[in-house]
Amino acid sequence: MPDLLIELFSEEIPARMQARAADDLRRLMTDGLVEAGLTYAGAAAFSTPRRLTLAVEGLLDECPAVTEERRGPRTDAPEKAIEGFQRSAGVAREDLEIRDDKKGQVYIARITRPGRPAADIVAEVLEQVVRNFPWPKSMRWGAGSLRWVRPLHSVLCILTNSAGEAHVVPLEIDGLRAGDTTEGHRFMGTGRFAVTGYEDYAARLRRDKVMLDPAERARHILQEAENLAFAAGMELVADDGLLAEVAGLVEWPVALMGEIGQEFMELPAEVLQTSMREHQKFFSVRNPKTGRIERFITVANIETADHGATILAGNGKVLAARLSDARFFWLNDLRVARAGMGPWLEQLGSVTFERQLGSQAARIARIRALARDLGPLVGADADQADEAARVAKADLSSEMVYEFPELQGVMGSYYAREAGLPDAVAVACAEHYAPLGPSDAVPVAPVSVAVALADKLDTLTGFWAIDQRPTGSKDPFALRRAALGVIRIVLENGLQLKLDRHVDAQLLRHKIALNARKASEGEIDTLEEILREVAERGVFGAAFRAVIDRIGRGDGAPDTGEGSLLRSIGDLVPDLSTDLLAFLHDRLKVYLRDEGLRHDVIDACLELDGGDDLALIVARARALQEVLTTEDGENLVQGFKRANNILTQAEERDGVEYSYGADVKFAEGPEEKALFAALDAAEGAIAKAVEAEDFTAAMAAMAALRAPIDAFFEAVQVNTDNAVVRRNRLNLLSRIRMICLQAADLSKLEG
Known part of the structure; x- marks a missing residue:
């Protein structure tokens, strides 16, 4: 069986495209070969800045007839x-x-x-792959029609038989004729050379200073960088993303370590690291004694006679220029921060958050109001939560964040400390964006939690208010991420919050502001002035806040002209609120399924009272799943469903509701009387446990009903001819249903 080797040699391929391109080459080629009837034993793809390589082992000589x-x-x-x-x-x-x-x-x-030779099929498939390669961006060059990410210089394509004889696959693509030659490193290589197969190819490339495997290059860079740092008594700052990128920039990595000038030591570590990573692709080296970033590691693509001294000198000059800019931004920002950040906050009034949702300043005002409400509920001081929300996004106007947007929040924390604000406020500036992804840690400091929740809930309610919800796979405003952030913050901090009242109040704030912006002269009478204030500054007067707070608590608006107008503005709030909570429930289901909870168990716990309390839902679901792993729990569900089915059919047939009046004096046998006694004992225990939110105890008390319910159904006919006894037994089944539904809706369970 022959082996196949393909190399597509070009000008430098962007590092971010290499891994995907290598995988696409492997997938498209092997899929095409198999579809044509050629099977193989294994395939591996590799990439360097100048080449994509595919090695296929154990290919058939020809496709069978x-x-x-x-x-x-x-x-x-x-x-x-x-x-x-x-x-x-x-x-x-x-x-x-x-x-x-x-x-x-x-x-x-x-x-x-009839069967076809492997060479004919390879040539046919490879031409189609090259001509239709899925590059994110591609270009044409010269007079040809072929498109590639960068000009394609040569195609190596050989089949090697078991005797080690290599044959070039006859193929020509847009004037490029396939051959058996390649070349090594751009500067340290010896020119073009012929190869006979993959082993020969990889070995010759290595002699010509090319590490073919990107994973090997990354390991080499990491090991060399760590050794350099260790030898200097330092430690390398881990950066997996930068490591993968740098491995795609070099074919023969040579790690070199340089020093950062003392004049830049005052810069925050995050600024140094970000500037070096984004502009120079340098790794940061930390002094473990001082915690400062004091050195850098660059990765050259060449070995030099002076062991990299000239390269380091040049890189040091460029780095000094970059860091001088960063230092200039830092010193300018410090002056504003130490003066209270007032100019930054004013600038946010002219920065649009979203066309319909107004400015960043208006958004901050809404977040402040919600953070103040949430603060005491999460253990935070309301004034500190308010203050943290006020300055949390001030750094968006700073020069440093303008230059490095990824430092938003981080710089806000530094500036808040320089402004003399409490440490809890400074920490919240950095943490209120978290979590940004499923693996990120959630904020745990109370003030940070209050502002993070307010920020995410304001985002969700705002886009719900303007009907910009996620659809299918489209989520341009990252609302699914915001919802997951709310869920994780609540659950991982063990918070019990009634989200509906806060969602209602925030939706009402959005709807009022939207209507104020839309209102023309004369359309608003008694609230014209205050609504204009809401539209322009995103703030509420004391009386107006009191109305919103009453609505948020569910007390309703006063029966006045203002109250009537408020209600008309907020007509859609209940529907929007319900829909937004349903969206949160959907994200909660995904989150809990990843934890191993059954979907029907989650559904059984969503519809009960407290559906807006995420922690309560999860506590119910975990307790229910635990009891369902026991024989008593599983059999109880079957008994409940049997009781519920008989009762539902009887109510539909009789046109009445059997919901009260079961009396033990009409019980006829010991099993029926025992069920009355068991229900009497369990009802109080379950109610008490549910009230205490001890759902494990509630589920255990429910599971204890399994035996008396089973015995009842084995011994008793519910639909007896005696009308009085039948009615009493149906009311008894209703009692079973009501008791079992206290902790979870067992009718939602499958099986």
Whole structure:
């Protein structure tokens, strides 16, 4: 069986595209070969800045001959139809078979496709792959029509048989004829050379200073960088993303360590690290004694006689210029921060957050109001939560964040400390964006939690208010991420919050502001002035806040002209609130399923009272799943469903509701009386446990009902001829249903 080696050699491929391109080459080629009938034993793809390589082992010499049957028209079909079938199948009339079919006799053509040499198939598939390669961006060069990410210089394509004989696959693509040669490193290589197979190819490249495997280059860079740092008594700052990128920039990595000038030591570590990573692709080296970033590691693509001294000198000059800019931004920002950040906060009034949702300043005002409400509920001081929300986004106006947007929040924390604000406020500036992803840590400091929740809930309610919700796979405003952030913050901090009242109040704030912006002269009477204030500054007067707070608590608006207008503005709030909570529930289901909870268990706990309390839902779901792992729990569910089905059918048939009046004096047998006694004992215990939110105890008390319910159904006929006894037993089933539904809706469970 031959082995196949392909190399597509070009100008430098962007590092961010290399891994995907190598995988695409492997996938497209192997899929095409298999579809053509060529199977193989294994395939591996590699990339360097100048080449994509594919090695395929154990390829068939040729695709086997294939015989297929094609069903044709009936034998009594028109002659033209039969002749057309003959032409399409490529067979003569006498070669057609006649076969019985359920609708009569039909013609069958047996078509044999002969085997084809592997070289012919490889050439055909590779040409299609190259011409239709899925680069994110590609270019044409010269007078040809071929498109590639950068000009393609050569194509190596050889098949090597078991005897070690290599044969070039006959192929030409847009003037590029396939061959058996390649070249090594751009500067340290010895020119073009021929290869006979993958092993020879990889070894010759290594001699010519090319590490073919990007994973090997990354390991080499990491090891060399760590060794350099360790030798200097330092430690390398881990950066997996930068490591992968740098491994795609070099074919022969050479790690070099340089020093950062003392004049830049005053810069925050995050500024140094970000500036070096984004502009220079340098790794940061930390002094473990001082915690400062004091050195850098650059990765060259060449070995030099002076061991990199000239490279380091040049890189040091460029780095000093970059860090001088960062130092200039830092010193300018410090002056504003130490003066209270007032100019930054004013600038946010002219920065649009979203066209319909107003400015960043208006958004901050809404977040402040919500953070103040949430603060005491999460253990934070309300004034500190308010202050943290006020300055949390001030750094968006700073020069440093303008230059390095990824430092928003981090710089806000530094500036808040320089402004003399409490440490809890400074920490919240950095942490209120978290979590940004499923693996990020959630904020745990109370003030940070209050501002993070307010920020995310304001985002969700705002886009719900303007009907910009996620659809399908589209989520341009990252609302799913915001919802997951709310869920994780609540659950991982063990918070019990009634989200609906806060969602309602924030939705109402959004709807009022939207209506104020839309209102024209004369359309608003008694609230015209205050609504204008809401639209321009995003703030509420004391009386107006009191109305919103009453609505947020569910007390409703006063029966006045203002209250009537508020209600008309907020007509959509209940529906929007319900829909937003349903969205949060959907994200909660995804989160809990990843934890191993059954979807039907989650559904059984969502619809009960407290559906806006995420922690309560999760506590119910975990307790229910735990009890369902026991035999008593599983059998209880079956008993409950049997009781519920009998009761539901009887109520539909009789047109009445059996929901009260079960009396033990009508019980006829010991099993029926025992069930009354068991329900009496369990009802109080379950209610007490549910009230204490001890759902494990509540579920255990429910599971204890399994035996008396089973015994009841084995011994008793519910739909007896005695009308009084039947009614009493149906009311008893209703009691079972009501008791079991206290902790979870067991009717939602499957099975």
